[in-house]
Amino acid sequence: MNERLILKEIEKKSFQSIYLLHGEEPYFIDLISNALIDNVLKDDEKEFNQGILYGKSTDLNILVNELRSFPMGSEKRLVVLKEAQDFKNFEALCPYFENPNPTTIFVICYKYKKYDARKKSLKLVAKQGTVFLSEKIKEYQLNEWIQRYVTGRGFSLNSKATMLLNEFLGNDLGRIVNEVEKLGIIYPKGTALDEKHIEENIGISKDYNLFELTNAVAAQDIHKAFKIIHYFEMNPKAAHITTVVSSLFTFFSNILKIHFLKFTAREAIAKELRVHPFVAGELNKAKAKFSPKKIAFNMEVLQEYDLKSKGYGNTSSSQAELMKEMVFKLLNP
Template sequence: MDYKAVIKEIRDKKYRPVYFLHGEEPYFIDAISKVIAEEVLDESERDFNQTVVYGKDCDPYQIVSLAKQFPMMSDRQVVIIREAQDIRNWDAFESYFASPQPSTLLVICHKYKKFDSRKKAFKALGKENVTFLSEKVRDYQLTSWITKYVQEIGYGITDKAASLLAEFLGNNLGKIINELDKLSILLEKGTKINDVHIEENIGISKDYNVFELVNAIGELNILKANKIIQYFEQNPKAANIVVIIPNLFTFFQRLMMIHFLANKSPDNVAMNLKVPNFVAKEQIRYSKLFPPKKIAQNISFLREYDLKSKGLGAGNTSQGELLKELVYLLTH
């Protein structure tokens, strides 16, 4: 069951005794627990029937005792354990998970890592409870996830705008959704969000960003690449060499993969590289400018400058100067 299905079930008032939410991606866990906290009980019922505790501070046996209690002047009570990854003694929950109190919704928010499914407590969770694994949206899935999310809230988005958000904000769904929610306040429903909207309202330059720097290098456009680097020097928050180098590594890794694909059609390249079709077309074009031997050399340069960006062998060279050196080496 994905997080939307869990939320739909809650809103349909099909409640479960235990919601065990665990995994690397905090956004989905927060989304489910927020719906439970705000919609299961009326405001008048929450004072006596909704309890929030934190894993670091809670005594598991006391939580089990609380969960076993009956609600006061309500059909149910809600007990939410936030930061449950800090709990050390899970044995205390084993018997409760096997036979939970039907009038209690016990919500366990175990963030940033998968719970050990070998533990007896986890095995005690039956089918009547929800065990939800919140997995990270992988980097190659991010632009399509953004596109789908935007469509769900009643907007459209161009491929370039989705890529800009993914490149600039990284794999942080909370940040991405926060920025998209801001746009939804400013733009009319049905608007197709483009790179100009992103630049004007979120502050990501449509011309001076990591995405455009990679493209400039792919096109062997040294002048454009150096203009972007100069912009980064003047606007340090726009990009950092520690972020830029992994993007360039991914770029050249993809070009190398294209060289060894028998079928170099855009559809096949998009499928193998797990990128949107428009990105695949660009990558095919760039691959013709970089033979495999040069790509291997560039990957070696990137490893060298990754170390320099972290202070190994760079002396007092600034990030801007390191980037200019790197761009020259990558394009010659």
């Protein structure tokens, strides 16, 4: 069951006895646990019927006592174990998982890693309640996720603005959501958000960013590339050389794949590369400017500067100097 189906069930007041929320992506774990905190009990029921515990400081006996207690003035009790990855006695909870208290809803927030699927405790929870694996959104799915989230908040977002958020905020869903919520305070629902809104309110330059640097390399515009690198030098938080290398490596890898595809339609390329159709179109245009031989050379250059950025073979050059050297090699024979 995905997070949207779980949230719908929660909104309908259809609760499970146990929720084990685990995985590398904390955003969905927080989303579901907060929904349960908001929906299981009314505000005036929470004082005596809600327990929020933390894995590192929770004693097994105290936790079991919370789980076995009966509600006061309410039909249900809610017990939430946050930072559950720090709780060391899960297997000792197996007797409870075999016979959970029907009046208690137990929420386990196990963040940043998967729960061991071999454990008896997980198998018991799966029989008695819901086990949800919160996985990181794949890079190729992130633009679509951003678009869907923004649309769900009552706005629209154009392709360039979507890619700016992706490049600047990366795969940090919590941060993306916070920034979109800020826009929701400033602009009325129905607003068509674009790169200008992003630049003015989130602090991402629409002209000097990783996306535009990649475009400059794709257009073989060394003057524009150097201007963007200078901006990075003056604003170190705008981009780190490791993210620049990674972005350009992905760019050249995708162009190399396009060289050997048997079709040229933008939508077909987008599907094959798992990118937005707009990006697929731009990559297809760039293909003509870089032969497979040149791309292979450029990928070696990127590997070289990835090592230099980590101190191998470089003792004195700054990030900006390394980026300029790298781009010069990428755009010259």
